[in-house]
Amino acid sequence: MFRDNAAQTMLPALVPHERLERANGRLWSIELAGNALIGPALGAMLIALALPLPFLANAAAYALAILLVARLSGRFRPEPSGPRDWRRELREGFAFLAGAPLLRSLAWITGVWNLLFQMVMIALVLHVQENLGLGAPAYGLILAAGAVGGIAGGFWGEAVIARLGPKRTAQWMLACTAPAFLAIALAPGALTLALVLAVFEFTGLVWNTVSVSYRQRMIPDRLLGRVNSLYRLLAWGMMPVGLIASGLIVRASGLVLAREVALVMPFLVAALGAAALGAIGWRALGRGFGQG
Template sequence: MASPTSSVLPADGRGLGRGFGMLWTAFLIANLGTGISSVAFPWLATSLTRDPLLISLIGVIADLPWLLLSLPLGAVVDRADHRRVLTTTHWGRAALTAGIALALATGTMALGILYAVAFVLGTLTVANENASQTILPRLVGPDRLQRANARLTVADTTVGVFLGPWVGGLLVGVALAVPFTVDASLFALSGLLVLLLPVTPREPSPTSRSLRRELAEGLRFFWRHRPLRDLGLLLGVLNLAGAVAIATQVLFAQEILGLNAVQYGLLFMVGAVGGTIGAQATPWMESRLGPRRVLLMSLAGSASALVIVGLASHGIVVAGALSVSAGLGLAWNIITISYRQRIVPEGLLGRVNSIYRLISWGPLPLGSAIGGLLVTAGQAAGGREIGLRTPVLVSAAVISVLFVIALTRLRTGLWSKTGSAYADDQG
């Protein structure tokens, strides 16, 4: 098997190479568009309906591809040229967001259209994120994966959670069609940059093998590798709880915190400062505390932050809590993604990524649905405010239980730089 960097053009001397620099730039631009969408889509939904169940259904539909399509798309990524997958998915998202802008401009926008676009966008996002993680070991060496993932995570936080939502709030204030027009341009530019990546086309995997056999091969590797299996299951429950909490967050922001569109974007912006700090500090925290303690801190911090959010009535308090939670959450991502990229063979990485993400992200649509139902039930029992606070506090309770479980599952001996010591772990 070729080394991870054998197909990459020479580095540009800045440590991670010209190829990574171009991937990082495309990632930055695309995530700016995603950040804008994170405000524009739910705000558009509230202009079409005030029903919490119908609003949460958008999240259900957008996340459904993680559950339904992660496995087959992972096999496709392993067979295909990663650069082509990235380009196609970026341009597909550009076309869809342009379609939303056109529907708004012509007065033909409807909730059904929003649901359909959400599903297709979610499908393209599944393929895009899988390919982004799978191509990275071909652009940087294994000893630089932690650093590369940290830079990508900082970029994601800075523009996707920090700058993007704030810009989205400003653009929504101009007109609802404007943020979607900007999104289309950003995704189109990202696709062009990825098309120019200085990486030789990847030799496709043999297509004579059945898709089922290839998926089974990836599943066996994942399930027999206990650290990967435990991390995937833990993240699945964590993301389920997170989806419950955020399913109706736009209504929480509007009705409990009293925020307008610009202020809602600022809430993300302030909250993401901690995310950026956490991503930058992850190598230091891991070297001082060890990965196990950092991951446990992430769970404890998330549970505590949700308790504060669920009881708060002021945007600044909520932003502060989210800032701490985001920093610890991104530390979890950097540590676990880098670990996965180091220990999974390149030919299996797309499939293992898809299985990992099926387990960890597949519960998102269920969480969104539960969030909407909890608001409805809480509202019936104690009024609108109690209803909107209920899913946040329930999520905090679930993550607290998860922390207790993780104390025994995330053992100190899980981690090594290669992961080879654990590949035969059948426990």
């Protein structure tokens, strides 16, 4: 939690503002490559050799990361505006977020999007296993395909934003969500599902590139850390709600529908929710970026 917030907060001090899209995209692409592609495969190989090896390798990787961060040069602490008072600073962060219409819209759109995304991803496990009849290796490859799409989104997001502009990019990436959720439910096999997830993750990473780069630019340095943390509280705090909602939808649907139909109901509910979010968000983003 502290690391992620600090990384987003310090990035504008490391690169010029006009290169934030490239920096954010590259950073997320490398993280996805390590977390979703290299890490699981390497962990499986090490644990097959000896149980302690993955934990030792993880500790060594963290030690290397600490050394790399310690070597960064620059000033990452804004000038103090007066005596430190966490209550006053928290109120300032709330006030700034409440008074920035586009930033506020991005925060609640991201929160609802994350809720719907978690509904889909937790339901995907049983859908792949029971409805599609696929095993763990196929499921792992499907998730890996999604990671590849996200990595591509991180690398090409800057070009997409330069072509469409931030407003149109944010609107179209959001509009892709509902069709993607519906396509996940309708995908007949592993290959089609993998392609859908790859496209979906691509759009998600491009959305992140737009929204995070925007707030890194428009939030003053002295408020960036606390506003980032409040923004992420809403964006990430909705994720557990999505997990619980997905389970409740499957359970309730199973009382009146066949098991295979109940397992795809979270995708359909998420698609409807994403369609409504896209319609509302399209107007809010149009007004917000139009003003900015």
